[in-house]
Amino acid sequence: MITTKRQLEDLPAPSALPWVGNLHQIDRKQLHVKLEEWAETLGPTYTFKLGPKRVLVTSEVEIAISALKDRPGHFRRLSTIEPVARELGINGLFSVEGGAWRPQRNLVTRALAPHQLESFFPTLQLITDRLRRRWQQSVDAGTDTDVIQDLTRFTVDTTATLLFGKDVNTLACDDDAIQRHIDLIMLMLGCRANAVLPYWRYFKLPRDYRLDRSLKAVRAFVDEMIAHARESMRRSHRGNPRNLLEAMLALVDEPESDFSDDDVYANVITLLLAGEDTTAYSLAWAIHLLASNQDLQVTLHHAALDALGRARVPMTFADTAKLGLFEGVAFEAMRMRPVAPFHFLEANESIELAGIEIPKGTPVLLLTRPATLDDRNYEDAKDFKPERWVDSRESVCPAHRTRAFMQFGAGPRFCPGRYLATLEMKMVLAMLARNFSFEHAEDPSVTKEVFAFTMKPSRLRLRLRRVVRRRVDPNWPYIAPTFETPPTHPCQAKQVRNWRGDCARSGL
Numbered sequence: 001m002i003t004t005k006r007q008l009e010d011l012p013a014p015s016a017l018p019w020v021g022n023l024h025q026i027d028r029k030q031l032h033v034k035l036e037e038w039a040e041t042l043g044p045t046y047t048f049k050l051g052p053k054r055v056l057v058t059s060e061v062e063i064a065i066s067a068l069k070d071r072p073g074h075f076r077r078l079s080t081i082e083p084v085a086r087e088l089g090i091n092g093l094f095s096v097e098g099g100a101w102r103p104q105r106n107l108v109t110r111a112l113a114p115h116q117l118e119s120f121f122p123t124l125q126l127i128t129d130r131l132r133r134r135w136q137q138s139v140d141a142g143t144d145t146d147v148i149q150d151l152t153r154f155t156v157d158t159t160a161t162l163l164f165g166k167d168v169n170t171l172a173c174d175d176d177a178i179q180r181h182i183d184l185i186m187l188m189l190g191c192r193a194n195a196v197l198p199y200w201r202y203f204k205l206p207r208d209y210r211l212d213r214s215l216k217a218v219r220a221f222v223d224e225m226i227a228h229a230r231e232s233m234r235r236s237h238r239g240n241p242r243n244l245l246e247a248m249l250a251l252v253d254e255p256e257s258d259f260s261d262d263d264v265y266a267n268v269i270t271l272l273l274a275g276e277d278t279t280a281y282s283l284a285w286a287i288h289l290l291a292s293n294q295d296l297q298v299t300l301h302h303a304a305l306d307a308l309g310r311a312r313v314p315m316t317f318a319d320t321a322k323l324g325l326f327e328g329v330a331f332e333a334m335r336m337r338p339v340a341p342f343h344f345l346e347a348n349e350s351i352e353l354a355g356i357e358i359p360k361g362t363p364v365l366l367l368t369r370p371a372t373l374d375d376r377n378y379e380d381a382k383d384f385k386p387e388r389w390v391d392s393r394e395s396v397c398p399a400h401r402t403r404a405f406m407q408f409g410a411g412p413r414f415c416p417g418r419y420l421a422t423l424e425m426k427m428v429l430a431m432l433a434r435n436f437s438f439e440h441a442e443d444p445s446v447t448k449e450v451f452a453f454t455m456k457p458s459r460l461r462l463r464l465r466r467v468v469r470r471r472v473d474p475n476w477p478y479i480a481p482t483f484e485t486p487p488t489h490p491c492q493a494k495q496v497r498n499w500r501g502d503c504a505r506s507g508l
C-alpha cells in the first residue's frame with residue numbers, strides 16, 4: 001500500500017493573519033477550549049500558527065501515544081520549559097531533558113511506588129481527618145466552604161509530609177505561606193514558558209520581584225528541611241531513608257554521585273508543584289460534578305459506609321482497596337475535566353509520525369479530552385458514570401477504551417505521582433461522602449474552566465451539611481443518613497425519599 005506523506009502545510013488549519021498567525025484568536029486562559037473547538041471543526045489532526053511558527057495539534061489517540069512513548073528519543077517537552085525552570089533553579093524531573101532525566105526518574109518513581117505509600121498511610125489518614133474537621137467547622141459556623149483553597153492546603157500538607165517527613169499543617173494553622181509561594185512559582189513558570197519575549201532577562205515587573213521573593217522563601221524553607229534531614233540521617237547512622245528527601249540526600253552522598261544539593265532542591269520544588277494543583281483541581285472538579293447529583297451522593301454515602309463502617313475516614317490501607325467506586329469518581333472527573341487538557345511536546349529532530357513530516361523544533365500539542373468524550377471510546381461519554389471504572393471489562397461496559405485516557409500521560413514520562421494522587425482522591429471523596437452532603441453555594445455556572453498550566457475551576461463554593469449517624473442494630477452498624485436541616489433543593493427531596501425507603505427496608 002502506498003501512503004502519501006503529508007507536510008504540516010497540507011493539514012487543515014484555521015485561517016491566519018500574516019505575522020501574527022492565529023495569536024489574535026487565542027485567549028491564553030481558554031487555550032484548551034479553542035484547541036478543542038478547532039479539533040471539532042477541522043478534524044482530529046490540524047495545525048495553527050503562533051506568529052510564523054506552525055504548531056501541530058492532534059487528538060488521535062494512537063498518534064499521541066506514539067509521540068509520548070518516543071521520549072527522550074524524538075520528542076521532548078516544549079524547549080521553552082527547561083531554560084525557564086533552570087533560571088528559577090527548579091529544573092527537576094518534570095522539566096529536565098536528556099541524560100539527566102533517567103536517574104532522577106528512577107529515584108522519584110521508587111519513592112512514590114505503591115508499597116511506599118502504604119507506610120505513609122497513617123499520615124495521609126491524619127491529614128484527611130484534619131480536612132474533615134475543617135469542613136465540620138464550616139458546617140458548625142454555618143459558612144460556605146471554599147473548596148479549592150481547602151483542597152490545595154490538603155495536597156500541600158500531604159506532599160510536604162511525604163517529601164520531608166515534616167507536617168506543614170496549612171489546614172489547621174491557617175498559615176498557607178508555603179502554598180501561596182508555590183502557587184506563584186507555578187503561575188510564573190507557566191507564564192514565562194509561554195512568553196513571546198523573555199522580557200524578565202532585561203527588566204522586571206512587580207510580579208517578577210514577587211516571584212524572586214517567593215523563590216527565596218521556598219529556598220530557605222527547603223534548605224532548612226535539608227539541614228534537618230542531614231542531621232537526622234547522621235543521628236540514625238544512615239539507616240534506611242525515611243522520606244523522599246532523605247533518599248535524595250543519600251544519593252548525593254554516594255561516591256561519584258552526579259546528584260547535588262541543587263538537584264535535590266529542584267526536585268523537591270518540582271514535586272510540590274506537580275503534586276499540589278493537579279490533585280487538588282482534579283478533586284475539585286469531581287466535587288463540582290457531584291454537588292449537583294444528589295442521587296449519586298446517596299449511593300456514595302452507602303458505599304462509604306460499606307467500606308468504612310463507623311469510622312469517619314478510611315482507617316487502614318486495606319480499607320482503601322474497598323473504595324473502587326470513589327476511584328471511579330476521580331477517574332470520571334479526570335475524563336471529563338482533565339487538569340492536563342493537552343500535553344505540550346516538541347520534535348527533537350525531524351521525524352515522520354503517522355505519515356506526517358514534522359520538522360525539528362515543531363511544537364506538538366496532544367489533546368486529551370476529545371478522545372475521552374467520544375462515544376466510540378466510552379459509552380455515553382457525556383454522562384458522569386463512575387461505575388464504568390469499577391468493572392471495565394468489555395462484557396460489562398461495551399465501550400471503555402482505557403488507552404484513550406491520557407490524563408496521566410503515557411510512555412516513559414508517565415506521571416510517577418498517579419498512585420499517590422489516586423489514593424489522596426479516594427481518601428477525600430470517601431471522607432466527604434461518609435460525613436457530609438453538599439450542594440453548590442452559588443450558581444454552578446459561575447465555575448468556569450481556566451487554563452494556567454493546569455486547567456482549574458475558576459471558583460467553587462459549597463454548602464456542606466453533616467450527615468448524622470444513627471445506630472439501628474448494635475450487631476449491624478447500619479447508619480441511616482439524615483440532613484441536619486430540612487432539604488431545600490428538589491433533588492434532596494428525592495434523596496430523602498430514597499433514604500426513607502432504605503430505612504424502611506432496614507427495619508427503621
Ligand code: HEM
Nearest residue numbers: 094274275278279282340407408409410413414415417421
Ligand atoms: C490527579 C493528579 C495528577 C495528574 C492529573 C497528573 C498528571 C501528570 C501528567 C499529565 C504528567 C505528564 C506525563 C507525561 O509527560 O507523559 C505528569 C508528570 C509528572 N507528575 Fe503528575 N499528575 C498528578 C499528580 C501528581 C503527583 C501527586 C505528583 C507527585 C507528588 C506528580 C508528579 C509528577 C512528576 C514528577 C512528573 C514528571 C515526570 C517525568 O517527566 O518523568 N504528579 N503528571
